[in-house]
Amino acid sequence: MEMKQIYVLAALLLSFVGRISSLSITVNDVECVYEYVFYEGDAISGNFVVVDHDIFWGSDHPGIDFTVSSPGGNVVHNIKGTSGDKFELKAPRSGMYKFCFHNPYSTPETVSFYIHVGHIPNEHDVAKDEHLDPINVKIAELREALESVTAEQKYLRARDNRHRHTNESTRKRVIGYTVGEYLLLAAVSSLQVLYIRRLFSKSVAYNRV
């Protein structure tokens, strides 16, 4: 009973990992976030969305690059030029993994990201004389499945935020540009009238040859 309780506590410990919320960080050039992976073979999943995208002229922003580096230094995952994506990979070894965002333009961009490292207890985690309780494995799998739904929701929320920004910006620009257009039209026509008046004014007319 004692060992079983200890095992249950250990299972609790091992399976409740990686609970962070989706944070946003402002990327000027390169910003890196690190996360420690405890077990080899853990599933690293996550998503990121670029929230700030205020380019008025020219073509669309090329997006930001995202790289995942293993503790050994080699790049495990690489996404180039996107405005948001999901990723999923299996950790080849344990250690500190580096998740980097690179912004090719000089305008700072805000990136909202979520990283989750999930672990399912397996035979290697328990002591040699204990055996793995299948219910705990099932509960861990269930938790990972729910975690993936939560991650998807965080991604959708971040995307919704971005769409909201775009919508608000469009709305403001529509109003601003149309009012500006009207004023410009009125100004140009009054300038036309003034110019024609000047053409027909006496001082100019008398000097015409």
Next chain:
Amino acid sequence: MAPRLISRAAVAVLLLLSMASSLLPAARGIWLSIPSTGTKCVSEEIHSNVIVLADYYVINEDKPEHVPKVSSRVTSPYGNNLHHLENVTHGQFAFTTSEAGNYLACFWLDEHQEHVSNVSLGLEWKTGIAAKDWDSVAKKEKIEGVELDLKRLEASVESIHQNLIYLKEREAEMREVSEQTNGKVAWFSIMALSVCIAVAAFQLWYLKRYFLKKKLI
């Protein structure tokens, strides 16, 4: 490289063990590197009435024995200062959000210390359901083990449900705004055309009046 990894791993494992002994949910957070000058900020959009718990600690990659001190500040979306702590190596803060918006937590190195180059800050940031104290729930309701696990999963499902409702509401709001903008664009284009015609008519009327006055026509 190896000492850096070992020191990071040591701190992470120590924290994990300390968490294990106190039966808190084993939360590992993310690590950020603090620049020598300037601040490193992270933010999150949180809606109101949500519990936020955070814990941070600093290590120096190059010299693990010399721990630098950082200062932190957490601001609410309306600019209120929720937490401000100077010159610490380890700190935590907890608050319940009163307004919905962007909450910002900034960290910076203190100026009055020797120049350190490679400072890492470990941050555990938990909001909402992840911040719930399951230890006290387990004690209060006298449940443990599988039952506690399942209760946590149930709370997780409930939060998923709440999130879905929130997303649906936001999507409906956004659709409203999009439809309105669509309507506005059509209306403004027609108005532009009528403004154009009105201005042209005004020009014609004015010039005719002017030429008549000047007896040119």
